[in-house]
Amino acid sequence: MLTCRICEGPLREICDFGRHPLSGGFLRPDEIEREFFFRLAIGICGECSMVQLIEEVPRQLMFRNDYPYLSSGSTVMRKHFQQTAEYFLRTELTGPDPFIVELGCNDGVMLRTVAEAGVRHLGVEPSRGVADIARSNGVRVSTDFFQESSAKSFYAENGPADVVYAANTVCHIPYMESIFRGLDALLAPGGVFIFEDPYLGDIVQRTSFDQIYDEHFYFFSATSVRAMARHFGFELVDVERLPVHGGEVRYTVARAGRRPISAAVTTLLAEEEAAGISDTATLTGFVERVHKISTDLVDLLEKLRAEGRTVVGYGATQKSATVTNFCGIGPDLVSFICDATPSKQGRLAPGSHIPVCPPERFADPYPDYALLFAWNHAEEIIAKEQKFREAGGRWIRYVPDVHII
Numbered sequence: 001m002l003t004c005r006i007c008e009g010p011l012r013e014i015c016d017f018g019r020h021p022l023s024g025g026f027l028r029p030d031e032i033e034r035e036f037f038f039r040l041a042i043g044i045c046g047e048c049s050m051v052q053l054i055e056e057v058p059r060q061l062m063f064r065n066d067y068p069y070l071s072s073g074s075t076v077m078r079k080h081f082q083q084t085a086e087y088f089l090r091t092e093l094t095g096p097d098p099f100i101v102e103l104g105c106n107d108g109v110m111l112r113t114v115a116e117a118g119v120r121h122l123g124v125e126p127s128r129g130v131a132d133i134a135r136s137n138g139v140r141v142s143t144d145f146f147q148e149s150s151a152k153s154f155y156a157e158n159g160p161a162d163v164v165y166a167a168n169t170v171c172h173i174p175y176m177e178s179i180f181r182g183l184d185a186l187l188a189p190g191g192v193f194i195f196e197d198p199y200l201g202d203i204v205q206r207t208s209f210d211q212i213y214d215e216h217f218y219f220f221s222a223t224s225v226r227a228m229a230r231h232f233g234f235e236l237v238d239v240e241r242l243p244v245h246g247g248e249v250r251y252t253v254a255r256a257g258r259r260p261i262s263a264a265v266t267t268l269l270a271e272e273e274a275a276g277i278s279d280t281a282t283l284t285g286f287v288e289r290v291h292k293i294s295t296d297l298v299d300l301l302e303k304l305r306a307e308g309r310t311v312v313g314y315g316a317t318q319k320s321a322t323v324t325n326f327c328g329i330g331p332d333l334v335s336f337i338c339d340a341t342p343s344k345q346g347r348l349a350p351g352s353h354i355p356v357c358p359p360e361r362f363a364d365p366y367p368d369y370a371l372l373f374a375w376n377h378a379e380e381i382i383a384k385e386q387k388f389r390e391a392g393g394r395w396i397r398y399v400p401d402v403h404i405i
Contacts, residue, residue, distance in 0.1 A: 002043060002054060005174050005217075006228050013054060015287045016041040017326050021350035022061055023213040023318035028347060035350070036061060040322070042212060042219070048227035049278040051200055051219040056174050059126075059145065062215055071106040071167075073340065076380055078109055080244050081167070085113035092163045092192060093119055101154060101161045101186065103146045108134025115139050124152060147155025147175065151182030160188035168267075169244065171197040171218045178282075180232035184255075193234070193253040200224070201277050202247025206400045209290040209326075210319035210373075211246065221277060222249065222268040229253045232285030238262040246376040246399070289401075294327045296402040301333040301371075310367040311396070313337035314381065315374025316344050316356045323373065323398065324352035331355065334371055338362040342353045373400050 002011035020040040027035060041054040072078050093100060098119055105111050105123030107130045114121045115138045123141040125131040131141045144150040144362050154161075164183060173179055183193050198211045200221040212219070225234040237259045238252035249268070276282045304311055313320065316339035323329065329352060336355040339345065344356045362370070372378060372395050382395065395405045 004045035004048060005044065005049050005052055005229050006176055006224075007048045009045045009086070009319060011054070013041055013043045014051070014283050015290065016260075017209075017212065017322065020214065020325050021321060022057065023215060023350060024062060025319040026316065026344045026347040026352040026356060027350065027353070032348070032353065037274060038214065040212065040214070040326075044278060044283065045224075048224055048231065050224040050228065051221075051278075052174075053214075053217045056154055056217065057214045062172075067333055069347060072109040074377055074380065076403075077244065077378060080242075081110035082113050084165075084167075085110050085117075088163055088165070089114065089117055089119065094120055095162065098162045099160070100163040100165060103164065103166035104172070105139065105141060105402040108137045108139035110165070110167070111139045112137045112243070120158065122158060124150070124154075138140045146173075146182060147178040147187065148181040151186040157185045160191065161186050162188055162191050164191070164193045166195040167198060168197060168248075170195040172215050175218045176218075176228065177232065180234065183253075184233070187255070189255065190258050191254070192259070194250060195253075196242055196244075196248050196250040199241070199247050199249040201272060202279050203273065204282060204286045206247065207286060207289040207293060208246050208399045209286075209293070210317075210322040210399070211213075213318055213322045215318060220249065220251070221272055222251075222353070223272050223278065225251050225253070225266070226251065226269070230256075235259075235261065236265055239264050239268050241268075244376070247351050261319075265323055290326075293398050293402055297323075297396075297398050298327050298329065298333070300402055300404075302328065302398065305333060309369060310335065311371060312362065312367045313349075313354065314362070314370045314372050314385075314395075315339060315377070316341070316349055317373050319376075320373035321350045321352075324349060324354065329354075336361065337373065338370075363387065366393050368392070369394050369396050369404070371396045371398075 004011050007114050017040040019037050039055050043054050044051045057405050101122045105125045111121050111123050123139050124146045128143045131143050132143050200219045203211050229236045234253045237254050237257045240250040242248040313334045316337045331354050336357045338359050345358045347356050
């Protein structure tokens with residue numbers, strides 16, 4: 001029987017997306033034969049309601065030295081992380097010698113503001129390439145994975161942390177018991193663990209199934225995070241809905257009894273119960289809509305190909321691996337994908353083997369249609385690519401359904 005990685009309750013499979021590659025595994029042509037694949041499937045725990053991947057991909061395969069994602073690559077996200085740092089400096093980091101730890105600090109976009117304010121900090125980033133970028137920006141970084149053993153080392157060297165923060169990182173970590181043991185060792189008695197990740201409610205409502213890939217092991221809701229926190233002796237004390245990355249929630253967790261539980265927690269829990277986001281009928285409807293999007297998208301791309309139209313992808317995101325591999329989209333339907341990340345350019349997208357090209361190719365010449373894989377940055381991208389629209393180009397989107405804009 002399948003069991004939950006949080007509470008060991010019974011795990012019921014929701015959807016099997018089939019055979020998938022590493023979402024960040026952009027390949028050279030000579031690496032195709034050695035490409036890693038796994039079964040991408042999700043299930044839900046009958047006890048704590050945690051939605052999670054059924055098969056775990058070894059973390060060393062995903063978070064490599066050449067990890068391709070940079071948090072500061074988006075203007076919107078740079079602003080978001082600067083505002084987050086400023087919020088911490090106004091609220092949690094006001095004591096005589098405050099200390100903050102960020103899990104998965106990436107290129108240091110958030111901690112840079114903290115460092116410039118002269119506040120003690122530590123970024124934890126096992127991907128050495130982006131960790132080096134953070135260091136070059138004045139951020140202090142450890143390249144260990146965060147777990148109980150490393151957290152004890154951090155405490156021994158730095159003392160207790162007022163805040164442990166993570167953005168788009170906690171959902172990546174299957175071994176949550178060691179994380180919470182580490183938090184218990186590292187956090188000050190009144191300290192908080194604050195993390196933000198894609199929200200299950202938004203994924204289900206918007207049918208943003210491309211949020212499901214190897215790195216996203218858990219898909220959090222307030223209901224499941226409260227159960228997880230309580231299981232490890234902590235309490236969910238606050239939540240905040242965030243518009244970034246297609247819909248996230250920022251969760252604040254503290255030791256049980258140390259902080260009051262905000263009204264926002266009660267409200268979101270009630271909304272989740274009313275929406276039935278963990279109910280069988282709701283999840284069955286989500287899976288049916290996913291299959292419809294797949295069919296509609298392939299039908300549209302095949303129709304455009306038959307008409308002699310040119311279609312390219314925009315944004316070689318991790319999410320795009322789920323779309324291309326689940327839908328069976330290859331270079332015959334999408335000629336190439338434009339992306340500004342140098343480490344992805346000249347390589348092949350994972351699984352689909354669609355070539356990844358620099359942004360200059362997008363306008364040389366403009367295609368008839370662009371499939372917007374980076375849909376969570378749609379406003380920023382469409383504003384930047386006005387000339388594409390002026391040249392008659394059209395955007396294809398597939399969240400919450402397949403449509404042309």
